[in-house]
Amino acid sequence: MSSDKKIDVSVVVPLLNESESLPELIEWIDRVFKQESLVGEVCLVDDGSTDNSWEVICELKEKYNWIKGIRFLRNYGKSAALQMGFQEVSGEVVITMDADLQDSPDEIPELRRMILEDGYDIVSGWKKKRYDPITKTIPTKIYNAATRALSGIKLHDMNCGLKAYRLDVVKVVEVYGEMHRYIPVIAKWNGFGNIGEKVVEHRARQYGSTKFGLERFINGFLDLMSITFVSRFKKAPMHFFGLLGTLSFLSGAIAAVWLLAEKVYLSINNLKVAREVTEQPLFYLALTAVIIGTQMFMTGFIAEMVSLNQPNRNDYHIKSRIE
Template sequence: MDISVVIPLLNEQESLTELYNWIVKVMQSNKYTYEILFIDDGSTDKSWDTITSLSKKDQNVKGIQFLKNYGKSQALHAGFAEAQGGVIITMDADLQDNPEEIPEMYDMIIKDGYDLISGWKKKRYDSVIAKNLPSKLFNAAARKTSGLKLHDFNCGLKAYKNQVVKQVDVHGEMHRYIPVLAKNAGFNKIGEKVVLHQARKYGKTKFGMNRFVNGFLDLITIWFMSRFGKRPMHFFGLIGTILFIIGFCFSLYLGIDKLFIEKTGRLIASRPEFYIALTSMILGTQFFLAGFLGEIMLTSKRDKERYHISEKIHL
């Protein structure tokens, strides 16, 4: 199979049939063998009914329905697990991503040998304050932190080699940073393509300020995990050791001063250095233990599903 199109969605009933027809037109005109995987992330409208109807008339349409809303990352994780195509295309279901971009992105993976192609919505039709400005801040921070020179990490339209999606673990809300996860997994040939962005035709955006805050927190997480995820003791243990040494040095100073220098009889506990030493040694011990516990957790890590599926179609 040439292409798997993975489409996570939440309450996009009005756009699904139009998006399906558009994708099929592109696939048939280019003579691709394909599958379309709709992942219904707990929609409360009739999105699943539409997916079921499409699957009855076209065996290439497959569906996964979550019991509740788990988030876009979990939807992509489920879609990636089921995808069988040599190239995986992800896109949003709101018609803001253009299926006409698929052939060129496919060629960049197959002919040019890229592991991942990320779309770049160079000209956007979103609100400047609500989406454009936060996106620019996200992307600048992600470029600085990851070293990847991509303009639009958050673009839903991306193309992957099958091996990439099978080896990259998308969890939490890390879908924004899949290129970074891919790079950390060893897939270094990552490219970018300017794609056409279209104004939302139906419904309303799911973007909110909580996504703005969560995005930066996720970026900190992914930076930490990429550097210390496999060796937490190198981070926590180092900080703990430094703090403990500082505290020990203050304690040693107080002891020497009390025994050989101090003649006034002042209690050690009345001196500020005592509290600095005590606090530093306690914090140092806690940081060291945090690193030690992190190492133990890594060795006892077990795979665990992060969502529950109520129904599948053709899978």
């Protein structure tokens, strides 16, 4: 493939110990490229495999010159693999899929069409019929429902590895930690809000075993909390901490003033005081609320100062420019 030839589609495949499935996957993708007359490339990112996956990739490169390969020194996770793959590819449409043959390359043409013709920024796969155990499907449904509620993105299967992106989306979004599950969320908050969905085939795993355990659902929920906070308050952390601090401080102050006013009223009217102010639980709750409110304010100010000193504080993504 000529280096200056326009690439129609790039496929990014993160993998970990998938040496058995790689030859079949690449052969399948090759058939799709030829059937659809597509100029394509595949970036295989070996995320620290301990089998002979890298050797298989090198052998495949000798047969298919459009293969790119990246090998990590150790396992960094799927997000890191996708981020590196996104940096390497240049096709007008970028498609991600897993290496275990549970995603079908036959979906590539339609996913590409939906990006180019229907105008979507992202098209996410929906594995409506799954071949996973109930221990995986039930937590997945709960996780997807929580993500839809918090993000406002109505996707049935947020964690589906089979997705298509417009090239400028993958060049803008930054995927780190375990945030690969939330690329549509990150993209939406970066201005790419035209997100579609397509029912895709989910195939039973043919080789090896799944690399993910139940802990990914706990991590996924924590990541959702993190990305929700960072995306909304990254530029103005005081809006978050200041609001909570104000509510806490005011509630504590009002309760304290009420208690003091009650004591003064009873004293002026020579009425018996049931309990001293300092003997009432509400006083200590009010004092705690005032202290927490003050701390939240200070946290907000410190966060604002850190944000002000970041070199990329005003790093905004520009869609177009006239000079």
